[in-house]
Amino acid sequence: MELTRLEKAEPDAKGAVAVEATASAEAVHGLLAEFYETVAAAKGLAPDQPWDDVEAAAQAGMGAEAFCELRRDFVVNRMASEALGALGLTPALTPKIHVLAYPVDGEEFSVELSVVEQPRLALTSYEPVEVTMDEVTVTDRMVAARVAEVLDRYATYEDAEPRPVAAGDLVAIDVDTQQGDTMVPHLSGKQKVLAMDGEAMPAPFLAAVLGMEVGETKVVEYAVERPRAISPDDVDRYISTVTVVGQLRKVEVELTDAWVRAHYPTLSSVEEFFAETRKAVAYDAKLFNRDTVAHLANLELEKRLVGDIPDEFYQASYKSLFGKFERDLAQQGKTLDDYYEEEQTNEQELSVKMLIQSGENLRQGFALEALFDGRGMTLSDEDVEAAAARFFGGAPTVDELRRTGRARLAESMAKRAAALSWLVETAVVKGA
Secondary structure, eight states, X not given: OOEEXXXXXXXXXXXXXXXXXXXXXXXXXXXXXXXXXXXXXXTTOOTTOOHHHHHHHHHHHHOHHHHHHHHHHXXXXXXXXXXXXXXXXXXXXXXXEEOSSOOOTTSOEEEEEEEEBOOOOEESOOSOOEEEOOOOOOOHHHHHHHHHHHHHHHOEEEEOOOOOOOTTOEEEEEEEEEETTEEOGGGOEEEEEEETTSSSSOHHHHHHHTTOOTTOEEEEEEEEEOTTOSSTTOEEEEEEEEEEEEEEEEEOOOOOHHHHHHHOTTOOSHHHHHHHHHHHHHHHHHHHHHHHHHHHHHHHHHTTEESOOOHHHHHHHHHHHHHHHHHHHHHTTOOHHHHHHHHTOOHHHHHHHHHHHHHHHHHHHHHHHHHHHHTTOOOOHHHHHHHHHHHHOSXXXXXXXXXXXXXXXXXXXXXXXXXXXXXXXXXXXXXX
């Protein structure tokens, strides 16, 4: 590809390099020819099909505007790749691209890029780290607690004789809780099973329900101190309309060989049920210990990191973490406002928390990559593909990753995974 103009500036205060590139009219024609040939193949047309025919077929499925943007992005991405390669720049973040027009056949075309390269970082030591922690070991009490949790899921509730609500009772309630003009989901519900000695509802609410009769409705106004209250009047105020629907009696499961066989066909006795539960608890403890070692070891490794990280990385890390947080909430059917309400927090507090966490994640990730490079570790294509599958989903090959521009990110994730595995396996663990 012929670039008639290719210039780069010195990195700015944030570590970004400005690049300007212009492709010749002939180069633009070649790129557009490649684009139309690719689209023709996707539409089942001949490679030499007239461009107008290819364009008509594509626009029928996506519309004229979307097609123009697709054509522009194809040319821009190829030009950006060519320009960065010619300048020897390897972006660590997705380059910011600025274009003012659409490419036209027979005319020059220009793009402006803002590129942030991988920072040059190192560690003060590449040897194993030492962490201090008490590893979790399986006890009979832990196994018994897990068995109790399992049996509790099979417990049922039956109606009990109506009487005034007393401490320790189990009652069914209908409750609608408002905070201002907004309904509070986690403090509302129909046929909600309420343990009067539990924590499903605030203590002032439970106190107001004591003594209520079955069928009685009451409006309860109460205040709950915020978790991070800085003064006595720093509270959340609620109004709950509650109806006691009935008294309940919990029917516990009797753990017998027959019950085990009925609910766990692969097991034949209570003894086997406890043995399998112990295996499950031991597995969870092993994972917990490994995760704890990984977390503590990464913290220790981060302390060894030396070098400057451009602000652009911190901004990108924050944006990525916050985006993932919002997507996770959406999958639960929640909004940020729901989260603020449930956690008794606000936008400012969440933002600060995310800034701290994203900064830690960024530095720890770079420390792992520095460990990988410093110890001369290597990756196979399978390592990169496995990391890409975890990060992007699907089963992309290395060739596909390179074509789509995601190879470098996949390699980065694979490096971190390999380095973290080595870090955990070699960590010296000492009891607290």
